[in-house]
Amino acid sequence: MSKIHYEKxxxxxxxxxxxxxxxxxINIDDETRFDRxxxxxxxxxxxxxxxxxxxxxxxxxxxxxxxNDIKNNFMVWCLPDMASEAEIENIKKVDMRTYNGTLRIAIGKFEFIDKLNVFENKLDDLAIESIKTFAFSKVSDEDKKETKSFMFNGINGNTKNLEFVLIKNDESSKLINVPLGFYGEIKSRLKEKEVKGFDIIDQASYYNYIEND
Ligand SMILES: [Zn+2]
Structure with missing residues (x-):
């Protein structure tokens, strides 16, 4: 069940x-049953x-x-872009030891959609962030300067590519493709540390959860 309240x-x-x-x-399974x-x-x-x-x-x-996505076993706290550090820290402090799925915090809409695209495809976001670093290195310097967000868009059913989308400040977008085979290669090589409780895994932080050789 979703939890709701009304505000004046x-x-x-x-x-x-x-x-x-x-x-x-939001319990997405329940809500989708009423409204697909x-x-x-x-x-x-x-x-x-x-x-x-x-x-x-x-x-x-x-x-x-x-x-909360029960079917795919993950929960994401979605916070507005202007979320405060204190707000983020309070969520990180919540004891979630009894939950055995994936827990993340996403700041802003694009990061939120990115996480849905990763977890609904049963992928690992640490591996995706690692590939994202590689994919972003392929972007031209000109586009890099104009980048508002660089997010994972899912797996293209026809080409079997991992799709990343670059969203520019003017809201136009560009697709960057990475062969799906690359995912298995990266995933098997990554030595990951456990993420405890809710946390942010993005380009700035994912490296903290990867062990160096
Ligand atoms: Zn009015």
Whole structure:
């Protein structure tokens, strides 16, 4: 079951109050049963859109939520881009020893989607981050300067490539392909340390969980 509560919201346009549904946690299996487009609604931020019942003004309300995928055995805390260090530390402190799946914290929408693409494909995000470093090295200097996000896009069913997508500041994007065979090679070579509890695994941090030879 997802956990929800309602919050009173004052419309910035007409100053009238309304109620906004807030998801503290999302059980994606349950939600998809009722609405098969629910994941799309998270990714497109539809569930964060408030529409004022009095004047019809619409605005986004971003907040942290816990995404729970029971079928694929992972949970991701998705925090807004401006999440504070204290907020992140509080989540890391939660004792999750009784949970035997993968636990991550994602900052911002792109990192969140990246994690879904990794774990829904039953891949290891440390290996993906390692390959990402390699894939990003193939990007031109010009594109590097314009990069807003570089995320894992999944496995292309036709070409059997790992797809990475570079999102530029102007929101245009470019695909970078890496042969799927590369994944097995990297994965078998990586000596990984255990990630305990919720943590951020991204380009800046993944190396902390890899043992050096
Ligand atoms: Zn209003």
């Amino acid at each position: 919201v004052t419309c910035p346009d007409c100053r009238r109050q309304g109620e906004f549904k807030v998801y503290d946690s 487009n629910f994941k799309r609604k998270i990714i497109d931020s539809d569930i964060f859109l408030y529409s004022c019942p009095s004047c019809g003004s619409k605005f986004y309300i971003e907040y942290p939520f816990l995404y």
